[in-house]
Amino acid sequence: MNLAQEFSQPEVQLGGIAPELLLVGVALIILVVDASFGRGDNRWYLAGLSALGLAGAAALAIMTWGDNELQLSNMIAADGLAAFSKVSLAAFGLLTVLLGRDYLARDKIEESEFYALVLFAVAGMMLMTAAADLIVMFLALETFSVSLYVLVAFRRASLASHESAMKYFLLGAFSSAFFLLGIALTYGAIGSTNLYGGADPVAEPGIANFITGTPTDDLSLLIVATGFLVIGLGFKIAAVPFHMWTPDAYQGAPSPITGFMAAGTKFAAFAALLRLFDASLFPLRSEWRPLLIVLAVATMIAGSVLAIVQEDLKRLLAYSSIAHAGFVLTGVIAANDRGVSGALFYLATYGVAVLGAFAVISLVAGRDEERVLLADHRGLFYEHPLLTTALTLFLLSLAGVPVTSGFVGKLVVFGAAVEAGYTWVVVVGVLTSAIAAFFYLKVMATMFLQERDPDAPALPVGRLASGVVAVAAVATIGFGLAWSPLINAAESATIFFQSPQEQSAPIPPGG
């Protein structure tokens, strides 16, 4: 069948992309509502609408739980990975919107576009996790990137915000070009950009059914193309050496957006990475594994080491987020079920903890984010014991201390890598976590051991923001103690859509 010969009405199933559609719709409604109904001072309904939309999107995503099929001409997958990712991303978006509401009100920059752009970004991220075609992946990536470029610049009165947006944008566009080159080479190698392919490998080729149907010596172009895809996604997850934008962008962006980037961007890019490498390119793992191992090790070491001397808390967390990308990569490298579910669990709990941390930071920072240095947190505990305790909890989780969700995540991901036979990577991971524990402890010591600067102004603590902190704290400790529900959910996400060929011809383990 040649598609171009005759036009056949494509079968349109909207189940798989219903959450994205809803979010885009709500974003448009927000813009329209804001444009139609005056400019009151208190526009709580904008945040309310966004929250409703995100909750609805999560509900729609949950309704697809258990599906395992390709939809819309094999362009997207409605499977466990997508469902789990979409629910997590909706949760991140919800926390961001609530946090953003207090933040914007405080800095007097409340604008409907903030919410709309966050919704667009979440929709893009969701689409990325479901993408079963590289071009969909790319468009999704660009959708949330474009939204984030603008959101990073949202503190329009701040030069730092502008600068971080410009750096993020220029490097982002630069890396997009490489990702696109990867797509082009993939197309050259297999004649399509699909990850899985259709029932007939000749008419509807895809990476997965191309690999299984081709003698291995013809895969060289595909393998090289893979490298460029790694580069593009590596940029988004902030893997060394594609990480340079991270500290600058994180520092200049508004704190809620920084948290959102750390949680959401990483999640979306990792979900794509998991789908690409642990599903489509799984048979070629002997080719890409060494590459990812080098990246993971470099990322873990550089992130942990560079964080030590940071004085700016946002920058410190930026470097720590780099290190975390390395830890999650060990799960991708493991390429087994536990690695995939562990990586997803890790990303979900890391996202909540990091959003919570940035919520506290944004509260402490005050108007125009003036107080973000470590020194500004001296003796914080004696002024805001609850906030400080929450931040301590988040930092403990990031450090991977037991009884927090971060510990469980590390345990599962590292366990998966050991299972796959990469113990030495885990040893590097444990060592770098030990280094990382030091700077988290430095922050805690500053908050507990030192005296508060008597000149520090009192902090107005918004109700929504403290609610976000509370929810994140409860989730962090809750999933640290009762991890099984989330782990179970993540495990159901490891049922990737598999093309019929793959199912009938299982790949021998270790091959």
Added chain:
Amino acid sequence: MREAGLAPFIVGLPLLGAVVLLVFGRRIGRASGLIASGAIGLAFVLGVITFARLLGLPAEEREATQRVFDFITVGDFSTGVSLLVDQLSVVMVLVVTGVGTLIHIYSISYMAGDPRYSRFFGYLNLFAAFMLLLVLGDNLLLLYVGWEGVGLCSYLLIGFWFERPIAATAAKKAFLVNRVGDFAFMIGIFVLFVSLGTLDLLAINANAAAMGAGLSTAAGLLLFLGATGKSAQIPLYVWLPDAMEGPTPVSALIHAATMVTAGVYMVARLSPVFEASGGAALTVVGYVGALTALWAALMASAEYDIKRVLAYSTISQLGYMFLALGVGAYSAAIFHLVTHAFFKALMFLGAGAIMHVLGGEVDMRRMSGLRRAMPIVAYTFAAGVLAISGIIPFAGFFSKDAILASAWIEGNFLLWGIGTVTALLTAFYMARLYIRVFEGRLETPEGTHAHDAPALMAAALIPLGVLSVIGGVINLPGLVTLEHFLEPALGESEVPTGVLTFLLPGLALVAGAAGLFIGRRLYMGEGAEARRARLVAAGGPLVEAARNKFYVDRIYAATIVAPGRALASFCADVLDGRGIEGVVNGTATFIGRSSQSLRHLQTGYVRTYGVTFLFGVVLVFGFLLTRVVLA
């Protein structure tokens, strides 16, 4: 015993106290001390009740796991939060809460007037909660949480007077050295988890034999390396003397009676793992303990800082406990742990009382004849000295004797020999300390006026003094003994028979008495100076060496630091620390320096970032291309 027990409350009360004090401390003010003491005192009462309940049960049923939280468990991750109450943990609970309560009461008086009074008590209570979690946790995870928690509190409390740079440095050093141990401990836990698939202490003990000698040796050694950090054994002991920069009650509670014994508790608790290794791990434990005991005793003999003498003494006594563990005498080790907690806490508190009235003076060359001015402190301290010297019928006699007897019975005469020599040294340096400080003509540094301990301090000193005197009865043969009580948890230990029944304690007693006698000859009465001078002349190099801490720092500097320096010149000042601490600090500094220099790659110029990115592109692309081309 399956009913919902009191154990959660034993942990919960101090934790609640800590939360209240840390959050509302400022508003509570002076009452903080009472609240903290009340919280831990109540925990002690609950501990006693639990203990009594256990005694009321048949021996084999004295073990109960109390689940605090129950969770759905999946696959191999099925660790909930539950507490284990058995003979061993209840003994530890009694020590922690009992000694802890007395030290809390003492601190009310000692810390009065400190600007961060309530915070201090908050930390103390927090420490107690973590320590109790450590001894009560039924799985390695909880134990580890407690382990890290007490480490954190120790760090906070050593650096409590962080305005003094020396205290801040000591806190950092303690933290860093402990990280080395904790790291090994964590890998050890990981090894156990991977090979046994569980973190439950009882399950690990039950299945330890199945691990095989190689794995269990590795696990045992890793765990023990963790213990050497927390319990200040060779080679990681260097942090403890410096930790004396913390307030003295902290030294008494954390760095003598409780936290530093966590390593002993952990090894005793996991004894099947150590035994599964076919003796290799235990042998290491025993010898490291014995060497530490001797080593630290020698250094204590040459030290003039009263708190540091006690710190070295603590290291030495902990060495004894590990010696006991090494010969399989677990209950003897725990017995010594208990009595040591009594008399060492007592001596620290006594030293604190002295410092309190002498304006913080710690150099015992500037003290003399204090017995006349502060009789309560002097007599209780004397009880402690006699106890640690192993003089019958004081507490230390029985526990030290039990350890030495076990070494003999196990046929390990070398360990026995080292232990006996150390006993002699112990008595000697304690006599030296006591005589210098309390005997002779009353002298105090200028501007201070010695007076006896205030009532609250005395209230802590006197019970501890009494316990130091009669503490040995808990293990008197024939009575309900500690060893018998611990047997179900730790296994039976052999008791000397026949002539040994009297010979071994006799020898230990002789060693202690001889040490005291030598101390008296050298430091008291006519001609002591001359005798001392003769000894120094005769043993010249040895005395000189001991005074210089056996050049350990310099040896470390020569063997570890110098090659390192030669290896990489840019590391020169990185490794300019001394000894193990040098290496640890050096590593930390090295990472810090790397961080400091690497950060400048982040120039702020977007085009530099681009070039770095391109560098990565070329690496990735080149890597794959060469693979494909070569394939």
Added chain:
Amino acid sequence: MTIGTLVFGVAFIVALGSAIAMLFARNAVHVALFLVAAQVALALTFLLQGAFFVAAVQIIIYAGAIMVLFLFVVMLLGVDRSEALVEPLPFQRPLALGLGALLAAGILYLAVAGIDAASTITGDGSGALLALNRDPGNVLALARVLFSRYLLPFEATSALLVAAIVGVMVLARRVGSISAVAPRISPAEEREVA
């Protein structure tokens, strides 16, 4: 030499020449004009390979609309500014050139050796493409593919474009005051700066 080869030669020289000229043009307007030239030359290569509609789009939208946007912004910021040719960052130029050359070498290798190997499996699809261009015609055939298989990406672009437009609306809005305060740095860093 056929006319096709000749056209390709011209396109090759023009595209490469304008790209190199872009590197050396000091004025932003000139850079933009050279880029337009390169894009027109590229459109020629599209034509040569039977991609008629894409070639038209390339000229109308790329060289036309997008480049006009660029020029517009350049004009807005002032045309007369030109860039100094002195490179302030040490190693920047040698590194960029060296790494760029390595990258070029790699891709060129792929283009010459790798792709030819690959084309043994793909074969030359020119025939199939020619057939499509004849019946039903390039535009119609493209439309059929775009609106069936690529329906979702096509719709997804609408979200992308709306997001971009909303973003520009935010960015273009005037801000009352601007805080030119540099991010604070710690005393330790200040020392280093000094």
Added chain:
Amino acid sequence: MTEVAPSYFLVLAALLFSIGVVGALTRRNAIVIFMFIELMLNAVNLVFVTFSRMWGNLDGQVLVFFVLVVAAAEAVVGLAIILLITRRRESANVDDAHLLRW
């Protein structure tokens, strides 16, 4: 259709892409940098069209449209950001913006 082998087109694309990379890293004007990134995208477009011809299917040509849309969206937002920062700093030189570093 032309008899010029696909390799020649790909060589041209490779050269343009690399020139784009070098230009983006060596020029200092933010807009000029962005133009070089556009050149990289154009080179990728040529790759798509060439592969479309090799495979004999139209997917590659369709993909060019998507690249075009992305380029347009990026151009709009990117130029707005550049405009914003240039208006504030009165300079389009990217080297002038390095408040955030280390």
